Amino acid sequence: MSGSFLGDAFGGRGGSNAPGWPVSSIVEGLEQLRAQFEQKTASAPRMNKGDVRSAVLSLLLEQPMHGYQIIREIEDRSGGSWKPSPGSVYPTLQLLTDEGLVQSEESNGRKTYSLTAEGREAAGEETTERTAPWESAGSREGGRMTALPKAGVELAQAAAQVARTGDKEQVAQAVEILDDARRKLYSILAQG
Secondary structure, rough: HHHHHHHHHOOOOOOOOOOOOOHHHHHHHHHHHHHHHHHHHHOOOOOOOOOOHHHHHHHHHHHOHHHHHHHHHHHHHOOOOOOOOOHHHHHHHHHHHHHHOOEEEEOEEEEEEEEEEEHHHHHHHHHHOOOOHHHHHHOOOHHHHHHHHHHHHHHHHHHHHHHHOHHHHHHHHHHHHHHHHHHHHHHHHHHO
């Protein structure tokens, strides 16, 4: 019974004698890719110790900001791959204030943080020595791996669509393209 349901949904064309891709292969591939994608996107990339500090100094070098503005700015600049928690940003701001690098001013019930002269000097040195942490966030393990499984899932979905609605010639063309893509992917590994 479940075979006919999957056959109708994923290209088996409703019957066992109709042309099409093996339904179990398509479903299994989609499930593996989806599971890998969900696993990799569920965990945020692990940032190095001091990255929050570096990010805060870099942002405040540009302009004064409040805490949530800093969090949003880091998330935007990292392309969504890194969103520090308030539990890491606010203690960092407090520590920088205690060190005399940052000062805060309350306005409309909100603290806005800015760099002191000493803070500007420290931030200037920090930005010339290192890349901004949000620039490397997407290239770390978590950010790097999310794009590939997502592309794989989208490819598998397109293949399932061709299998479901394409004619015999279109299915043959799709198989050729997928075989070529597989060979090219393995050649990338062979080069390294």
